[in-house]
Amino acid sequence: MNFLYTLIIYPLYTIIEIAYTLVDKITHNEGISVIGVSIAITLLCLPLYAVAEHWQEVERDKQNKMKAGLGRIKKAFSGDERYMMTTTFYKQHHYSPIMGLRSSFGLLIQIPFFLAAYSYLSHLTDLQGESFLFIRDMGSPDSLFSIGSFKVNVLPIAMTLINCISGLIYSRGHGIREKVQIFGMAAIFLVVLYNSPAGLVLYWTFNNIFSLVKNVFYKLKNPLKSFWIFSCAVCIPVLIYILFFFDTKTAYKAIIVSAVLLVYLIPFILTAVKFLFHKFLTPLFEHNKTRTTIYLLSCILLFILSGLTLPASLISSSPIEFSGIGSNPEPLRFLIITLMQASGFFLFWPVCVYFLFNKKVQTVLSVFMAFLSISALLNSFVFMLNYGDVSATLTFLNSVDFRSGSAVSILNLFVIAAFFVFTALTIARLDGKIFTYSFAIICFAMLALAVTNINTIKKEYKAFVASGSLNEVEIEPIFHLSNKAKNVVVFMLDRSESQYIEEMFKESSDFKDIFTGFTFYPNTVSFNGHTFMGAPLVYGGYEYSPLEMNRRNDELLYKKTNEALLMLPRIFTEQANFRAVITDPSWSNYSAYADLTITEPYKKIDGYQTIGKYSTAWYKTHSGADNLDNTDDILKRNLFFFSIFRESPVILREVIYMKGKYWNSNGDVTSYTNVINNLAPLDFLCELTDFSDSEEGSYVCMVNELTHSSVYMQAPDYVPVQNVSDFGTSRFSEEEAYHTNMAAMKRLAKWISYLKDHGVYDNTRIILVADHGRATYEDCLEKDDELDEKIAGDRYKGRGHFHPLLMMKDFEAEGTLKEDMTFMTNGDVPSLALRGIVKNPVNPFTNKALPLDTNEIKKDGVVVTSSDVHQAWLYKDWYTYKIRDDQWWRVKDSIFKASSWKRENIKD
Structure with a gap:
């Protein structure tokens, strides 16, 4: 069940969380953030609803064509004869009863999104005690008024009424079966959500409002064009409000305005896609096997890179830091969790979406996924950059310049754009073979790199266990x-x-x-x-x-x-x-x-x-500290996001990092594992x-x-x-x-x-x-x-x-x-330690005298280095530090004066 949840629901849960966090960061209003989530999910589902509507129309047409024939069979036959005649009739019309599920496809789509929203919003601490409009507490049922001892929750009732109105409009002219489904589901949602937190019901109420709007437009002659014109009209007052009345950061205003303006560009974007398709992608459209292979290999590559290669690389850089966390001390378990998460994001949902659509859409999706995987590789390995040491909770230990607007960021965008053009122009002309072979080879290479890092993790962890670090010990004087x-x-x-x-x-x-x-x-x-x-x-x-x-x-x-x-x-x-x-x-x-x-x-x-x-002894002597550390939960959630951080363009990384929260709206990124590990011996x-x-x-x-x-x-x-x-x-x-x-x-x-x-x-x-x-x-x-x-x-x-x-x-x-x-x-410490104890100390390894007075050594200052090499285990076979000529500095007299720091020219 945990695997199925991670595979199917978790990707949707994450999308909802990101949408909520983004809107909340801009508006600082929990109610508007919930409505923002509803808008985001509605827009995300529109293509899926379009597919659902198509299959429902196909099913209705099929049922109408077979209605008379099935009626005659039902009237003339009974028992086994009716069953055999009906089966033969279905075969003649190339129909199977299981195809009847197509009429319920629109409802089936809602189930995983509902479960994801329920899982997220019903446990969101941000909503606890927060009011919005007439809602006193979005973390509890609205309980607007009472009839005797019975508390009436208005939002679920309003949600159901809107749902019924939407269903009436949608099912006009349809059979009784669809109407029963729609109103039956409305009743079920009323029962399930009646005593749910108001924030969750608010989300679903606006989902129903948007569904009502969608159904109204579906009944028009040209629904997509009508909806676009309506959206453009709505965007005008939205733009005015954002530009002149909405109080938020300029950067946030720019994001909203860009998103709104994108609505006006939709016809041009669709025209460009059509041109690209007819001009360059027709060969790919005609080769089903090649097209599907490219898409699947791209998904597999992103799955391996995000779920295994990048997380394994990070953990192998310091395996001990990821060991002994939570109830299971094995660091490789974090890779298993990340793999499961990546399988939902890059295997299950992409494959489902791919096979839902027609060949034209599949062709565009194949090109997009191929470009996405190439971009992820470039960003991960060519433009990985160095942001400093990372803690066990995946936060950078020092203030970081993400270089979002730097020359390297611009170069990164230029290279990505160049590869997009290359992918779009060549993927079909080369018959896709180079892409399929290349992606297959890269998948094996990423897998091999991951296996190498996993072996390093296992080796270091084995030594860590052998050292007795996981054993509970008695505190005895040392x-x-x-x-x-x-x-x-x-x-x-x-x-x-x-x-x-x-x-x-x-x-x-x-x-x-x-x-x-x-x-x-x-x-x-x-x-x-x-x-x-x-x-x-x-x-x-x-x-x-x-x-x-x-x-x-x-x-x-x-x-x-x-x-x-x-x-x-x-x-x-x-x-x-x-x-x-x-x-x-x-x-x-x-x-x-x-x-x-x-x-x-x-x-x-x-x-x-x-x-x-x-650490174990420390927790035993400090009551109430057992739940202090949340490193385990943070890693389970953020390790996958760290992969996305690495795979993203440089310009987006600061936004994804989000000061170490990685868009986590409901958690603390503070880790106490390393703190307690070091505090305990001092205590x-x-x-x-x-x-x-x-x-x-x-x-x-x-x-x-x-x-x-x-x-x-x-x-x-x-x-x-x-x-x-x-x-x-x-x-x-x-x-x-x-x-x-x-x-x-x-x-x-x-x-x-x-x-x-x-x-x-x-x-x-x-x-x-x-x-x-x-x-x-x-x-x-x-x-x-x-x-x-x-x-x-x-x-x-x-x-x-x-x-x-x-x-x-x-x-x-x-x-x-x-x-x-x-x-x-700090090199004076040995001399300070030995002074007055050993008269003429000698280094037993080099036989050189150790001066007890170091003033002579420091009279002309000392030479230090700003080299950033610091992961020692990578340099075990090295004989010298790798330090550039411009990384040597001489410091003299007072470290507080800027004039005391001078570049030093070191000659070999």
């Missing part, structure tokens, strides 16, 4: 700090922002008494805007900057990254009396999950995964930490990505809730990233208080650092739009992407937070 010896703890908070610190301390006055002894370094730069190139320096220092990594061009990149991840643990355990713990190492072995095998050769280094490991920090009288020091490096997420949380404790009512008092309170950064700091504050309570704070050095900042403009930076545009990489805007958090609390440090404007980088 960080063992010493009461006597020194401890060094580094928190690498992915994408944590330096600009928020001052506001955090203003908003939470208790931070002043908790973060004692800390020094904040605002003037800190990162070496890249992504973890891929920005994180290795945090762990390994300046030897692992992008420039220095490239100079070691005889070693694989992932091995150099592994060195950086293990350098500090090895120095602490081999050159000092320490044990070491690292968690969730960034891109270890260039794996998408925390590959801890890199620690296995070293007995005094322990590796743990914390991200995602404690359990105290439980994960214990203390001993060991003479060995402890080095801990914990990686956490909560600060990489962007969701609103409930202040003042910054906890995830479905409906945030308190956004805090910070000037950044409307920025989602501030909320997740604040949530992380709140948990760290709790842990610091825990250390103080156990007397371990003074002998513990704590460093808070990020691998990079966020891709936004920061008002603490000197404004220079031209510089930001140049340094943006392929899509990021703003030097804020290179502005990471750096804070440190040294041994025995006291006092309130200090601010130090010394020029720093």
